[in-house]
Amino acid sequence: MRAASQILTESFLDVRAKLLEVAATLDRIDRSADQDESLSSAAQGxxxxxxxxxxxxxxxxxxxxxxxxxxxxxxxxSSWRQDMKL
Amino acid sequence: MDYIDPHIHMVSRTTDDYATLARMGCVAMSEPAFWAGFDRRSVDGFRDYFHQLTDVEPKRAAQFGIQHFTWLCINAKEAENVSLSRDVIAMIPEFIECPNVLGIGEIGLNKNTKNEATVFLEHLELAIKYDQQILIHTPHLEDKYQGTRMILDMLCDDSRIDRSRVLVDHVEEHTIGEVLDRGFWAGMTLYPVTKCTPDRAADMIERYSGERLLANSAGDWGPSKPTAVPDLIFEMRRRGHDESLARKVVYDNPIEFFSQSRNFSFVPRDSGSESDS
Known part of the structure; x- marks a missing residue:
């Protein structure tokens, strides 16, 4: 089993890249929402x-x-079988 | 490392893929019956498909030294048509004695409907009647947790089901524990987006020790990677695990599970004789 420090070091750039993608996507959504209207109820969910x-x-x-x-x-x-009458 | 892909849909793949798989160490595969990307209109459509699975694909695979096994059923997506499903289930015995048939699969649920559950239960009856092993498809994405629990309910409510002869496929972090805890085998599907990555599969092997655990590519006509199992082997090596742990998941476990089928006449490379393990 690798040490925690080794796992973090080896994964750091990959995690950093994935977090940046999430951050940039949220920014993109917010920019569009500012210019347009609020999110639909499905999108809000x-x-x-x-x-x-x-x-x-x-x-x-x-x-x-x-x-x-x-x-x-x-x-x-857990009552799905009764509900479906199966 | 020699490995077995226990779930791959070679009818959707090119001959070049067979060559690549052989070069990557694939020595055997099992191909469950699945949805072809369109709904078939008659039982004869399935009869032709089962001919492909039991006669055509074994010959294609053999050209590259790969042993091909298969499972028969009408998949969960087309099971919404209960009438057609019953016709297909009634026709399956025509093929059940073919030498590469390991059992009934991949049966399961798709959208967790009453019709799907009805056809699932009728497939279980078929498997019990013909003493067949069972390979199970669990739903995708937001339907997986609910569908997997429903499938486990149906299996566990039937005392005739031997859990050690059932493989529940496409497990992920939220379903693997219950599948293994209830005594079933579990399969991890290495898909680019919708299922499990090699990294997460390696995490689950570390967490659950590899007992009753298999890994597959489920390579098919959609976004998928037929050589995903070697990616998992590589990830296990990268993490410094013993070769024996990776080999257990990608080779020993499939042999142990499939050997419960009387048609699993697997011949290990270099052995020159059939496996009795």
Whole structure:
């Protein structure tokens, strides 16, 4: 297993590039929203998901990827078989 | 390193891809039946497709020293047509004894509808009746978590299902744990955008130790990379893992899982005899 410092050093430029892409995309959205009108309700929901995802990235814990996946997932309803009559 | 791609759709790939895969170390592959990019209009369309899977592709693969195995079904997307699905399920036994057929797959859900679930359950009946292994497709993106849980519900509610003979494919960080915890095999699909990267697959191997875990390219007609499995091997090496851990996921595990099928007549390179592992 590689040391944490080694992983960070080896990944740093890649992570930096990905964060810049996210930042530039958010800037692009904001610039367009300033000139145009506010986001549609569907787009606003997506924007809120992105903001929630960023909060997950800032949190602690070994399962950020799993929590991000669940954030972007539909809910599971354990009564689905009864609802579908299957 | 020799490896096996347990999920790849070679009907959608060129002969050049077979050559490239052979040069990259691919010695065997399994090709589940899937959606061709359009909805087929009759059971005869599927009959021709199953002929391609059981006769044409094994010959194409053999030209490059690759052993080709397959799985039969009507996929989840076309399962929305329940009438056609029932006709296809009734026709599958025509092909089930073909020498490269490992089982029923890739069955599953797409949009998690009642029709898809109905056809999934009828495929399970077929697999049980003919004592076949099962390969499962889980939905994409926002539907994956809900669909995977629904699939696990259906599998676990049926005591006739031997979980060690079921591979649940396309797992990601939010679904892998439950699939493995419930005793199934799990497959990670290395797709450029919508599924899992080699880096994230290596993370999951580190987290879950590689037991009952497979990796595949699911190379098909869409954005996909048929040589993605060697990318995972490379990433494991880059991280300094033992060769044995990568080999377990890309070679030993597929052999262990597929060997539960009576048709898995795999011959390891240089062995000169059929595998009994």
């Amino acid at each position: 997506q924007r809120e998901q992105v903001d929630a995802a960023i909060q997950i990235l800032l949190s602690q814990g070994p399962d950020r990827a799993e929590r991000l996946q669940k954030l972007f997932s539909r809910d599971y309803d």
